[in-house]
Amino acid sequence: MDKYLLEIKDLHTYFTTKRGLIKAANGVSLKVQNGKTLGIVGESGSGKSVTAMSILKLFEHNQKIHSGEIWFDGEKISSLTQNELRKIRGNDISVIFQEPMTSLNPVLTVTRQISEVLMLHQDMTKDQAHARTIELLGLVGISNPEKIAKAYSFQLSGGMSQRVMIAMALACRPKLLIADEPTTALDVTIQAQILKLMNELKDELGTSIIFVTHDLGVINEMADDVAVMYSGQVVESANSKVIFSGKAKYSHPYTEGLMNSIPRLSDEKGKKLEVIPGTVPHPLDLPPGCKFAPRCKYATDKCRVEEPELVEVEKDHHIRCFYPESGVRSDGEK
Ligand SMILES: Nc1ncnc2c1ncn2[C@@H]1O[C@H](COP(=O)(O)OP(=O)(O)OP(=O)(O)O)[C@@H](O)[C@H]1O
Numbered sequence: 001m002d003k004y005l006l007e008i009k010d011l012h013t014y015f016t017t018k019r020g021l022i023k024a025a026n027g028v029s030l031k032v033q034n035g036k037t038l039g040i041v042g043e044s045g046s047g048k049s050v051t052a053m054s055i056l057k058l059f060e061h062n063q064k065i066h067s068g069e070i071w072f073d074g075e076k077i078s079s080l081t082q083n084e085l086r087k088i089r090g091n092d093i094s095v096i097f098q099e100p101m102t103s104l105n106p107v108l109t110v111t112r113q114i115s116e117v118l119m120l121h122q123d124m125t126k127d128q129a130h131a132r133t134i135e136l137l138g139l140v141g142i143s144n145p146e147k148i149a150k151a152y153s154f155q156l157s158g159g160m161s162q163r164v165m166i167a168m169a170l171a172c173r174p175k176l177l178i179a180d181e182p183t184t185a186l187d188v189t190i191q192a193q194i195l196k197l198m199n200e201l202k203d204e205l206g207t208s209i210i211f212v213t214h215d216l217g218v219i220n221e222m223a224d225d226v227a228v229m230y231s232g233q234v235v236e237s238a239n240s241k242v243i244f245s246g247k248a249k250y251s252h253p254y255t256e257g258l259m260n261s262i263p264r265l266s267d268e269k270g271k272k273l274e275v276i277p278g279t280v281p282h283p284l285d286l287p288p289g290c291k292f293a294p295r296c297k298y299a300t301d302k303c304r305v306e307e308p309e310l311v312e313v314e315k316d317h318h319i320r321c322f323y324p325e326s327g328v329r330s331d332g333e334k
């Protein structure tokens with residue numbers, strides 16, 4: 001079996017707007033390993049959701065893949081039509097969104113919704129599908145599955161709806177689960193339970209997961225590999241241990257900034273956290289050269305005019321920076 005289940009190569013996904021072309025994914029490259037979780041992290045507006053939704057072309061009317069390729073399980077799925085992708089959705093690839101309420105159908109009971117998926121994609125009879133639904137609800141940690149199966153989505157709490165969404169997403173034993181901020185709307189206790197559940201399911205079913213969030217703590221807990229996004233591009237990707245080690249030989253200055261903004265238990269009391277000054281550039285007003293240069297304390301004249309490529313600096317570690325060696329960078333020296 002190939003090591004990678006999904007590969008995105010130089011993806012450009014654009015929005016056509018009255019004010020101009022918004023290059024929301026502007027050369028994204030990343031890979032998801034079989035049976036592993038890739039965490040995609042980055043500030044708001046960096047293109048995480050656009051990248052994740054490009055996989056199944058879950059697009060708005062003014063949105064389209066301009067160029068690039070997406071390969072899934074040996075097939076170039078970026079060439080498929082929306083209709084063809086619909087067959088993959090809920091079969092080989094499932095998606096969980098931030099707002100479970102809006103994704104569940106309010107006029108159908110939980111069992112109807114999950115059963116329909118099973119009957120459609122797995123040729124089950126109604127009775128088989130109902131039995132499997134009860135089993136799935138149990139698997140996602142619902143203690144009274146028979147009762148919940150009869151409920152309508154508006155009768156469920158946020159945490160319960162998200163569990164139902166996960167059960168529905170897993171109904172077809174997908175090879176890939178795309179979860180875009182699946183726990184952001186939930187309180188911390190429920191969030192922790194759902195994350196634990198997703199990890200268990202990954203281990204039991206061998207599902208690969210793309211986990212999108214701007215919460216580094218969650219990434220640390222969930223991800224085997226990490227892709228850090230900035231302004232529509234991946235600026236660094238590596239094994240999660242490398243990213244979170246805090247002493248990697250190579251790192252992107254943006255990742256370094258993100259890491260320095262996480263409070264650590266070992267920090268002295270009252271120590272001020274380093275927050276990266278400035279904001280993500282407006283997509284209609286991108287700087288020339290490196291997109292991060294205006295906020296980078298190490299930026300040189302070269303960075304302000306030339307754009308660095310995403311380069312493999314060591315095995316399975318990619319960085320988009322002219323000065324990827326963390327030890328030798330120092331403010332204003334270059
Ligand atoms: N419908 C739209 N029309 C035009 N531009 C859009 C649209 N949706 C998103 N964008 C732009 O695409 C870029 C990337 O957005 P995206 O939603 O992928 O960010 P994100 O990293 O998921 O952020 P967040 O953490 O807030 O969810 C942003 O600059 C955003 O303004």
Ligand SMILES: [Mg+2]
Pocket residue numbers: 048049050180
């Ligand atoms: Mg998003």
